[in-house]
Structures are given as C-alpha cells and as structure tokens.
Amino acid sequence: MYDFDREIDRHGTWSVQWDGISDRFGVPDLLPFTISDMDFASPPEVLAALRERVDHGVFGYTDWRLGEFRDAIRHWYASRYATEIDTESLVYAPSVLNQLSQLLRMWTEPGDGVVVHTPTYDGFRKAVTGLGRELRGVPLGDLDALERELARPDSRMLLLCSPHNPTGRVWTEEELTAFARLAERHGAAVVSDEIHADLTAEGHRHIPWTRIAEPGRGRRWALVTSGTKAFNFPALSGSYGLIGDPDERTAFVRRMETGEGLASPAVLSLTAHIAAYRWGAPWLDELRGYVAGTMGVIRERLAKDLPEVDWVPPQAGYLAWIDLRPLGIEETRLQEELVSVEKVAIMPGGVYGTPGFVRLNVGCPRAKAERGVDALVRAAARLRRD
Numbered sequence: 001m002y003d004f005d006r007e008i009d010r011h012g013t014w015s016v017q018w019d020g021i022s023d024r025f026g027v028p029d030l031l032p033f034t035i036s037d038m039d040f041a042s043p044p045e046v047l048a049a050l051r052e053r054v055d056h057g058v059f060g061y062t063d064w065r066l067g068e069f070r071d072a073i074r075h076w077y078a079s080r081y082a083t084e085i086d087t088e089s090l091v092y093a094p095s096v097l098n099q100l101s102q103l104l105r106m107w108t109e110p111g112d113g114v115v116v117h118t119p120t121y122d123g124f125r126k127a128v129t130g131l132g133r134e135l136r137g138v139p140l141g142d143l144d145a146l147e148r149e150l151a152r153p154d155s156r157m158l159l160l161c162s163p164h165n166p167t168g169r170v171w172t173e174e175e176l177t178a179f180a181r182l183a184e185r186h187g188a189a190v191v192s193d194e195i196h197a198d199l200t201a202e203g204h205r206h207i208p209w210t211r212i213a214e215p216g217r218g219r220r221w222a223l224v225t226s227g228t229k230a231f232n233f234p235a236l237s238g239s240y241g242l243i244g245d246p247d248e249r250t251a252f253v254r255r256m257e258t259g260e261g262l263a264s265p266a267v268l269s270l271t272a273h274i275a276a277y278r279w280g281a282p283w284l285d286e287l288r289g290y291v292a293g294t295m296g297v298i299r300e301r302l303a304k305d306l307p308e309v310d311w312v313p314p315q316a317g318y319l320a321w322i323d324l325r326p327l328g329i330e331e332t333r334l335q336e337e338l339v340s341v342e343k344v345a346i347m348p349g350g351v352y353g354t355p356g357f358v359r360l361n362v363g364c365p366r367a368k369a370e371r372g373v374d375a376l377v378r379a380a381a382r383l384r385r386d
Contacts, residue, residue: 002283004040004290007365017361021345030345033372036165036319038232038363042272043283046231049275050268061264064092064240068278069270073240076227076277080198083208089242091252092265096195096239099224100127102255104157106248107189107220108133113155115146115188119321119352121165124193128159137353140169143178150186158183160192162209163200166321166352166359168314170204176212189220195239198230198284200316201292210242219245222252228269230284231276232363238269291318294362294369301370305377318363321349322376325356329383334358337383342375 010018017035022028041047064070070087077083093099108114110132116124118137128135136155138145149155158179163170171179183190192209200206209223226239243249257263276284295313298320302311308326324334331348338344349357360376362369 002044002286004287005365005367006041007368008039008041010039025339025345027339030339030343031368031371031375032345033361033364033369034345034347036229036317036361036363037234038318039365039368040232040287040363042231042233043276043280045279045283046233046272046275049271053268053271059267062267062270063263064265064270067270068274072274072277077208079281081206081208083211085208085210085242089244089249091241091243091249091256093224093239093241093256094237094262094266096193096224096226097123097127099222099239099241100124100159100191100193101131102252102260103189103191103222103224104128104131104133106251106255108156111154112157113149113152114157114159115149115155116159117161117164119166119349119354119357121161121193122351124159124161125353140164140167143182146179147182147186150182150188155186155188157189157191160190160209161196162192162194163196163206163316165196165317166319166347166357168196168317168319168321170200170206170315173207173212176207176209180212183221189222191221192223194223194225195229196317197225198227199288199291199318201288201314204315206316210244213244220248221245222248227273227276230287231272231280233269233272233276236269236272237266238273240273290366291362294318294366295320297366297370298360298362298373301373301377306380318361320360320362322358322360323356324358324380327380327384329380331355333383334379337379338375341382342379344372344375346372346376 017032021030021032070090074085074087077085113134113136114128115136117140125135136149138149197206213221222241222243224241228234243252302309311322331350335348338346347359349355
C-alpha cells in the first residue's frame with residue numbers, strides 16, 4: 001500500500017543527516033547512516049492534514065490543551081498499548097530532550113548522579129553532563145550494578161531509554177518492575193524516554209512506564225515521548241509527557257510557560273500528532289514490516305561474509321547496533337576506511353560509550369541500506385586481512 005522503496009533526494013533541505021555530514025565526519029558527500037531520522041516521507045494521512053492546516057492560512061498562538069491533541073494521545077495508548085492514560089497528567093514541550101533538561105533541573109542538583117544503562121544515547125550524556133550532573137552508567141542486564149549506583153546517596157535519578165537506544169532492547173515487564181522497586185527503595189526519580197516505543201518489532205511488547213508506576217509507586221516519575229520518531233516529522237518539533245504527581249506536573253507546566261516562555265506550541269506539530277495517532281497506524285505497521293525485512297537482509301549479509309559477528313536484529317527501532325569486536329578491528333581505523341574509501345558515514349560505538357560497535361541507521365529504502373552494509377562488510381574484511 002505504501003512505497004518505502006522510493007528514494008527521495010534530501011540534499012539541499014537543510015538535513016542534518018545529508019547536508020550536515022561534514023560537520024561530524026569532516027568530509028562532504030558521504031552516504032549517511034547516522035542521526036536517527038528516516039529517509040521516508042511521513043504518512044500520507046499526516047501530509048494531508050498538514051496541507052489542510054496550511055491552507056487555513058492563519059498561524060496564531062495555540063494551546064495544546066484545546067482541541068483534539070490530548071484525546072488523540074489517549075486513543076493511541078488505548079488502541080496501541082491497551083493502556084488507559086489520564087489526559088490530565090499530560091504535559092507538552094518542544095522536544096523529549098527539552099523535557100529531560102527541565103526534569104533534571106527540577107529533580108536533581110549540580111553534582112548529583114544520574115544513572116543510565118550503557119551503551120548510552122549521546123543525547124542523554126550531553127543533557128546530563130551539560131547541566132553539571134554526573135552520568136553513572138551500568139551495563140544492560142546487570143541489576144546488581146544498577147542497585148549499587150542507585151544506592152549511592154547522591155544518585156537522584158534513573159534515566160531509562162525504553163526501548164533502549166542504541167541497542168533496540170525492549171524491556172520486559174519484570175525488568176521494568178525491578179527498576180521501579182530499586183528507584184523507590186533508594187529515593188530516585190525515574191524518567192522513561194519512550195520515543196522509540198512505536199517502532200517495537202513484531203513479537204515484542206512495549207510496556208509504558210505508566211503501567212509500572214501506577215498506582216503511586218514513587219512520587220517523582222515521568223514518561224517522555226513524541227510521535228516525531230515513528231512517523232518521521234522531527235523537524236516539526238513537539239513532544240509530550242506524563243507526570244504522575246499533580247504538584248510536580250503543575251511545577252513543570254509553570255516552568256515551561258514562565259521560565260522557558262514556551263506557552264504556545266507549534267501548531268503543525270499538534271496537527272501531525274493528531275493525524276498520526278488517529279489515522280497513521282496502517283502506515284506504521286507497514287513500515288515496521290519493511291524495516292524488519294531490511295534487518296533480515298542485513299543479518300543474511302553479515303552471516304555470509306562476517307560470520308564471527310553473529311548479529312541479530314534489534315527488538316525495536318531502525319538502528320542496527322552491530323558488535324564488530326570479534327573481528328579485532330580498531331574503531332578509528334574502521335572509521336577511516338569507511339569514510340575515505342567507502343564514502344559512507346556510519347556512527348561509531350564510541351559515541352555511545354562502547355567502542356568496537358557501529359550503529360547503522362536503516363530507516364531508509366532497502367537499496368540504500370544494502371549499499372551501507374556492503375560498504376561495512378568490505379571495509380571490515382579488508383582490515384581483518386591486514
């Protein structure tokens with residue numbers, strides 16, 4: 001029904017991934033597999049709603065609490081996750097990382113520890129350390145290490161990525177419940193970033209933090225997310241969150257509307273979210289199937305030419321997190337080979353605190369993804385021979 005094979009030229013559109021490639025890699029005109037946006041057009045249902053709103057012609061100040069925005073979110077959670085949410089618990093912000101920054105200011109002080117899983121999304125590191133907090137990483141799956149870090153008297157927050165970026169891991173209900181109990185035991189706030197949730201792969205189930213936190217487990221918790229990732233309209237900005245405690249929620253809204261001066265949201269973001277959550281499910285489901293097919297192609301290619309890697313597709317998302325350490329290749333050499341010889345840009349694992357991996361964005365037509373994995377295989381094979 002939808003054509004995900006169609007290649008759309010993004011050059012000259014101020015794209016961070018395409019036009020800004022030299023800012024990160026120092027070389028222009030590389031084929032990019034980097035920042036996590038997709039090369040697909042947004043759903044036709046979203047584009048139609050945006051065109052209708054643009055045709056109205058008036059773009060005055062708006063209020064996200066008026067109209068259909070909150071009810072569209074309620075509908076999405078009920079239909080997608082069999083979860084009833086209290087729309088009075090909703091808050092709004094320009095982005096998920098903006099929400100995180102506000103919550104860090106509200107619930108921690110400079111010098112406090114913020115506990116995260118490693119590898120760690122680099123946006124978390126920038127937000128936490130940029131505000132003078134200490135990032136404290138624990139390996140995925142190590143509950144004992146998690147408790148040790150949360151037990152430190154100045155560890156004030158557990159910052160979750162659910163599903164996890166960059167690995168694509170979907171946390172089970174048992175794991176999330178254990179996280180909540182540890183945070184409650186040690187008095188840590190919980191912020192759960194769930195922007196990748198809508199991209200959970202078939203056979204896995206995302207559990208919203210509201211299902212874990214309620215009723216009343218821990219006073220300070222927030223679920224922060226957005227439709228921009230799954231439906232590919234991040235440049236429209238816009239995110240929303242759910243904050244459990246009414247006083248904390250009021251404080252957040254007051255901070256956004258007064259201290260940050262962000263009382264009026266971007267109207268096209270509201271329009272896109274409403275259309276995506278009301279009519280975008282068929283597009284999203286087809287997209288998920290397409291990405292799964294691409295992941296299967298990558299798995300076959302790696303199994304054939306780099307069998308030592310033994311890679312399996314992620315449980316969520318369109319980011320292939322590939323462990324190349326069995327090949328014994330130094331990360332800097334691999335990046336030089338990819339950039340100077342293969343002319344591709346693929347994110348190195350060191351960006352996320354785990355050298356030896358790569359993060360390959362395959363939210364793109366399959367032909368492009370195949371070019372990327374072919375380049376990776378060629379570069380790795382040459383270096384392995386050396």
